[in-house]
Amino acid sequence: MLPPTLSDDQSVPFDDRGLAYGDGLFETVLLRAGKPVLWRYHTARLAKGCHRLGIPLPCQQALDATWQGGPTAEFEVLKLILTRGSGGRGYAQPDQVTPHLLSRRTPFQPSVxxxxxxxxxxxxxxxxxxxxxxxxxxxxxxxxxxxxxxxxxxxxxxxxxxxxxxxxxxxxxxxxxxxxxxxxxxxxxxxxxxxxxxxxxxxxxxxxxxxxxxxxxxxxxxxxxxxxxxxxxxxxxxxxxxxxxxxxxxxxxxxxxxxxxxxxxxxxxx
CATH class of the missing domain: 3.20.10.10 (D-amino Acid Aminotransferase, subunit A, domain 2)
Structure with missing residues (x-):
């Protein structure tokens, strides 16, 4: 099952554990002509982080969907945020973990x-x-x-x-x-x-x-x-x-x- 993806115009739920506790991970990826640079290394680090924190790793299809589509500029930055999702009492995680995956692409110009x-x-x-x-x-x-x-x-x-x-x-x-x-x-x-x-x-x-x-x-x-x-x-x-x-x-x-x-x-x- 793919984790739900919250688009840019949706609010993060009040009980999202990433918002409440920093319970999650993020990646900041350089896109060049719409393609992610060092993508293999980014997904490997995300997988390592998910293993350490005990957060289900999104499937490759869900991760790839965050950057697929036509480029808006020669260089862009893709930011991915993966949280454990909502729920749980206090610091205890919920019985059923449903991660939230958020992404945003923004134009970027490196400092030559x-x-x-x-x-x-x-x-x-x-x-x-x-x-x-x-x-x-x-x-x-x-x-x-x-x-x-x-x-x-x-x-x-x-x-x-x-x-x-x-x-x-x-x-x-x-x-x-x-x-x-x-x-x-x-x-x-x-x-x-x-x-x-x-x-x-x-x-x-x-x-x-x-x-x-x-x-x-x-x-x-x-x-x-x-x-x-x-x-x-x-x-x-x-x-x-x-x-x-x-x-x-x-x-x-x-x-x-x-x-x-x-x-x-x-x-x-x-």
Whole structure:
């Protein structure tokens, strides 16, 4: 049985568990000419999240139906939200789980200027809590990221870098973090917290990056630094600021950037 799909003009039920408790998952997918980019990785992460949370996974036909249809722009973003549905008393789930699947497509324009000129990022004061059962999946409770993003309003700062309660670099507020050390491109393990991005998954599968740990105080000493996700692509970091606004490190812009070029090839961007 397909889960019910709530279209854009329908309201989420008051007793929807995603609204009440963040009891659900979401995916943000880049569409190019109407086709989803890295779709296999998105559906695999959604399946992993459903397994972790015990939510029935929609069939492939229902998932594919969310993006099928003519494109409205060269680039679009498809957002999928899957909740456990309605019902249950308090935190107890209902006896019969009927998930709600919502989707929306919106036109999107990637920031080519940030690809070409790099970005400035800052460290965040907020520390991510460790919870291995939620690590890696894209669950709906993103309050830590919301609070971290409230820490700055300066439009020249593109992202904030987050560490966990042990002081290890985890991610940016909405992107994964990558750095170069001894010529090798590395990224955090994400086995305690954080979102395992689909572009990150593709890069790992292609052997372009390796997993490693990096403490926050070591971040300013890396050879190069990037933030990236499957929608925005790869941004080279040229300046790193502390939470108090002081400059910690700057890196020269590297053109061409082999890491960015490979990642963008995976996204179908030339």
């Amino acid at each position: 200027e940030r690809w070409q000129k790099g970005v400035a990022v800052r460290l965040c004061d907020l520390q991510l809590a460790r919870q291995p059962r939620l690590a890696g999946i894209k669950h709906l409770n993103r309050l830590e990221n919301v609070l971290a993003r409230q820490e700055w309003s300066d439009a020249t700062i593109a992202e904030g870098v987050l560490a966990d309660s042990e002081g290890l670099v985890v991610e940016a507020t909405s992107m994964n973090v990558f750095w170069q050390r001894a010529g090798e491109v590395l990224t955090p393990q994400l086995d305690q917290c954080g979102v395992a991005g689909t572009l990150r998954a593709a890069l790992l599968e292609h052997g372009a990056i390796a997993l490693a740990s990096l403490s926050l105080h070591q971040l300013a000493n890396v050879e190069r630094l990037w933030v990236a996700n499957s929608v925005q692509g790869v941004w080279q970091v040229t300046k790193l600021f502390a939470a108090d606004g002081s400059l910690l490190q700057s890196w020269p812009l590297s053109q061409p950037d082999p890491f960015q070029r490979l990642a963008h090839q995976l996204l179908g961007v030339t």
